[in-house]
Amino acid sequence: MLKIFKNLTMKEALLAGLSLVFIVIQVWLDLKLPDYMSEITMLVQTEGSQMSDIYAAGGMMLLCAFGSLISAVAVAVLASKIAANFGAIVRFKLFDKVLSFSMEEISGFSTSSLITRSTNDINQVQLLIVMGLQAIIKAPIIAVWAMVKISGKSWQWSFATGVAVVFLMLTVGIAIFLAMPKFKSLQGLTDRLNGVTRENLTGLRVVRAYNAENFQEERFNTVNTELTNTHLFTSRVMSFMQPSIQLVMSGLTLAIYWIGAILINNAGFDMKLTLFSDMIVFSSYAMQIVMAFMMLIIIFILVPRASVSVQRIQEVLETKPTIIDGEVTEAPNAQKGTVEFKQVSFKYPDAEDYVIEDISFTANQGETVAFIGSTGSGKSTLINLIPRLYEATSGEVLVDGINVKDYTQAALHNRIGYVTQKARLFDGTIKSNIAYGDNGKDGFLESDIVEAVYTAQANEFVEKLEGGYDAKVTPGGTNLSGGQKQRVSIARAIARQPEIFIFDDSFSALDYQTDRQLRESLRKDCADATKLIVAQRIGTIKDADRIIVLDKGRMVGNGTHDELMKTSAEYQEIAYSQLSKEELANE
Ligand SMILES: Nc1ncnc2c1ncn2[C@@H]1O[C@H](COP(=O)(O)OP(=O)(O)OP(=O)(O)O)[C@@H](O)[C@H]1O
Helix, strand or coil: CHHHHHHCCHHHHHHHHHHHHHHHHHHHHHHHHHHHHHHHHHHHHCCCCCHHHHHHHHHHHHHHHHHHHHHHHHHHHHHHHHHHHHHHHHHHHHHHHHHHCCHHHHHHHCHHHHHHHHCHHHHHHHHHHHHHHHHHHHHHHHHHHHHHHHCCCCHHHHHHHHHHHHHHHHHHHHHHHHHHHHHHHHHHHHHHHHHHHHHHHHCHHHHHHCCCHHHHHHHHHHHHHHHHHHHHHHHHHHHCHHHHHHHHHHHHHHHHHHHHHHHHHHCCHHHHHHHHHHHHHHHHHHHHHHHHHHHHHHHHHHHHHHHHHHHHHHHHHHCCCCCCCCCECCCCHHHCCCEEEEEEEECCCCCCCCCEEEEEEEECCCCEEEEEECCCCCHHHHHHCCCCCCCCCEEEEEECCEEHHHECHHHHHHCEEEECCCCCCCCEEHHHHHCCCCCCCCCCCHHHHHHHHHHCCCHHHHCCCCCHHHCEECHHHCCCCHHHHHHHHHHHHHHCCCCEEEEECCCCCCCHHHHHHHHHHHHHHCCCCEEEEECCCHHHHCCCCEEEEEECCEEEEEECHHHHHHHCHHHHHHHHHHHHHHHHHHC
16 A cells, blocks of 8 residues: 555655644644633633633634644645645556556456556545545544643543544444445446446447447446445445544533533532633543544545555556567668568467467568468467567567567567558547657658658548648547548558558458559558558459468468469468459459
């Protein structure tokens, strides 16, 4: 729990020190009040006392109360500042950590859980800081100070206060015992609720098209009801606390006055006034002690939830990324643009079976190597090993003759122009989406962007958009068609001027003609770059220098189109199933 507070900087530590000073001032002023009360009581009962003395003591009480108010405000402001800064620091660290994760860690946590951990969980800890800084420090100071002040007075009063405190602690103990397990499940349920909401929103079109609103509602309702019931349970348990505390406070006041009445009744005349004054003072201090315990109760309510959140945040911060940076940034020129797989096998984390097995091939500079096979045969998995989105389970993946594990990730990614299966665009403009990220050079020239757009055959629509290259792209590229998004993401890869292109079924949303034109312009404009193309259409890969046929993760064919048409039954099967489509497209 405390580990997370190591994220606080020196500045926050100083602010916390300053708030400690204000807390001590506030407690001192609060505990000064009963002294003045006692003084006024004495003055009222003493014959010949002056009204001005009572005013003076009353004025001091007002000053103390005002000073206490100012200190309380200062502590609240400082605590909020510390909490806000803490939130910002931890949120950034989480974001940074998640960026270093491979797909393995991301799917291990799940996207929705990572979002909850970066938002809701941090809020819980922030809340603890805001409330806790005041209560955790203030409560023990008040309790101890007030106890010192009342020590030496009647033991009967002290006993009554002790009983009240034990009763309070028992109540709190039972409440925490009942609520703690539920507090733990609250964050997990929030994850699930976020997960269902996210899935529903991202798949809204399908939900609508399939009249699946009721189904989605039911799924949402199940999690929502569970979350609501858990909240209700914890609130019900906690709702007993306030009246219990009130009961203890009233009971204690009653007990003090009752005991006081008996003590005063039994005392000699000269002691009656002192006892009366003691009783007034004692009851104020006793209330301070009960208040201190009440503050601790707030902490007891906040700590369990926050500690669950801290655990969840720490889990992310302490996860060691499976993909560790190597040191190589430069590779020998002789093997520039080569990609080599040496007996590579891979299975997904926690999966039993290999998804690709014993794959070996080499793609040389400028060559086009294509991958084809039935769906689920492992094509995407195979090419994902090149930019190290996953790590090969066995065997070696070499880029420019060097194992991908030995490169710094930045150096490796600067060699690669990777176009994902599902085009991903970001909130911004066409230009910002193309000149995206760090290309390891001196940024992007305007001409690089324009050339990339032309090579990707995207000029045809980009130049017609309102604003052209500066046209707005909504988050996820939702204001562009599938084919337009694909071409912008291809232009993004081209603008990097990489040694190696990886196209993961990136031409699937293009019509046959655009597909052909794009391949031709790539061949012309990016002649030196090696192109690895995953495709479903024979037409897209027919002219490749080499085609690798995958079946259930194994390489069952390796050669040119003409060679494979003679030697590979699997390739022939795919080719014949598409031939008529190809012919239609060529017409
Ligand atoms: N993140 C993952 N975790 C576990 N298994 C996965 C994961 N991604 C893919 N798989 C499994 O790995 C196998 C190969 O998937 P892959 O996406 O590489 O196939 P593909 O040949 O590219 O298919 P397609 O042509 O349909 O895109 C599939 O059986 C799939 O179920």
